[in-house]
Amino acid sequence: MRVLSVFGTRPEAIKMCPLVKQLESTQGVESYVCLTGQHREMLQQVIDVFKTRIDYHLDIMRPKQTLTTITCDVLEKLQGVYSELMPDLVLVHGDTSTSFAAALAAFYHQIPVGHVEAGLRTYDPYSPFPEEMNRTLTGHIATLHFCPTERNKQNLAREGIVKNVFVTGNTVIDAFATTVRPDYQFKNLVLRQVPLWKKENKRIVLVTAHRRENIGKPLENICEAIRELHNSFSDLLFVYPVHPNPMVREPVYQMLHNLPRVMLIDPVDVEDMHNLMSQCYLVLTDSGGLQEEAPAFGVPVLVLRTETERPEAVDAGTVKVVGVDKSAIIKETSVLLTNQNQYTQMSRAINPYGDGTASRKILRIITNESTISI
Numbered sequence: 001m002r003v004l005s006v007f008g009t010r011p012e013a014i015k016m017c018p019l020v021k022q023l024e025s026t027q028g029v030e031s032y033v034c035l036t037g038q039h040r041e042m043l044q045q046v047i048d049v050f051k052t053r054i055d056y057h058l059d060i061m062r063p064k065q066t067l068t069t070i071t072c073d074v075l076e077k078l079q080g081v082y083s084e085l086m087p088d089l090v091l092v093h094g095d096t097s098t099s100f101a102a103a104l105a106a107f108y109h110q111i112p113v114g115h116v117e118a119g120l121r122t123y124d125p126y127s128p129f130p131e132e133m134n135r136t137l138t139g140h141i142a143t144l145h146f147c148p149t150e151r152n153k154q155n156l157a158r159e160g161i162v163k164n165v166f167v168t169g170n171t172v173i174d175a176f177a178t179t180v181r182p183d184y185q186f187k188n189l190v191l192r193q194v195p196l197w198k199k200e201n202k203r204i205v206l207v208t209a210h211r212r213e214n215i216g217k218p219l220e221n222i223c224e225a226i227r228e229l230h231n232s233f234s235d236l237l238f239v240y241p242v243h244p245n246p247m248v249r250e251p252v253y254q255m256l257h258n259l260p261r262v263m264l265i266d267p268v269d270v271e272d273m274h275n276l277m278s279q280c281y282l283v284l285t286d287s288g289g290l291q292e293e294a295p296a297f298g299v300p301v302l303v304l305r306t307e308t309e310r311p312e313a314v315d316a317g318t319v320k321v322v323g324v325d326k327s328a329i330i331k332e333t334s335v336l337l338t339n340q341n342q343y344t345q346m347s348r349a350i351n352p353y354g355d356g357t358a359s360r361k362i363l364r365i366i367t368n369e370s371t372i373s374i
Contacts, residue, residue: 008036119152169354
């Protein structure tokens, strides 16, 4: 069986590389990887950590790229890859423009598509944008659907997708077996101070905020909330890996750079990020992936968005959506900082995204032809 995994962004790579490792080690499976290059440096960090072999690189990244150029470039350049390799199955992940375009290109070549992390929905086509529509369209192209949770499976059923739908858990939990170690030494020079901060009884708060819908006033609100929390709680130390987008970096540095316990750093590689999460007290984020990752370490997550496509984390109690209003962010964060019972309740809730065996489950499904009806 010839399987081609296609991905192009850092979050996709974090979640696909554990599956690729399983495919590579399985007799009877020819595993190939195609990178689109939707991300570049941030993506290469993950490839290096997982020691993933790359067979094709489309190198689509260009100055001032847009959603249209990404989609068109992936569609056009994958034609040659699919024609040359003729895979039996194309695997894509989640909700990126790479995933949608790769799935569409596979459909044009009549190649079955396996959708990893299928079935997540907000039911607002413009939030998150363009991810919600990318994921929905990919789901209606795919032949095999690998859902992290039962709720994701139910979402697909509501859309009439009931064939070849499997609940597997999320492959991001699998990644920790490669990335997280008790004796880990941070590469980032600022993060090498984590043991010192812990020794000084600092409570480390990890912040990430960069989504398109938060650029502008919402991001300013987030920064104002961080500033007030910094001034109100002397034991807090904020670590904020700042996205390279100038529309994110400029307001963040302008508003937060002079605060002594706010560490603004460049984006870190997946090992540094996962090990930092394991040492945090709390996460404030507009990211989707961190909602799945941090609870695996018993770290509560406050979501800096007005909705989440991961409601099972909210139901489980590991995540709370607080929005982008400054006063709401301050209020909800302060509750967790001052109310130990509420903090303990969130930190001890069971992570709904599995036990680190998702990749093995997916592998068993795609190699067991009797379970698949194409």
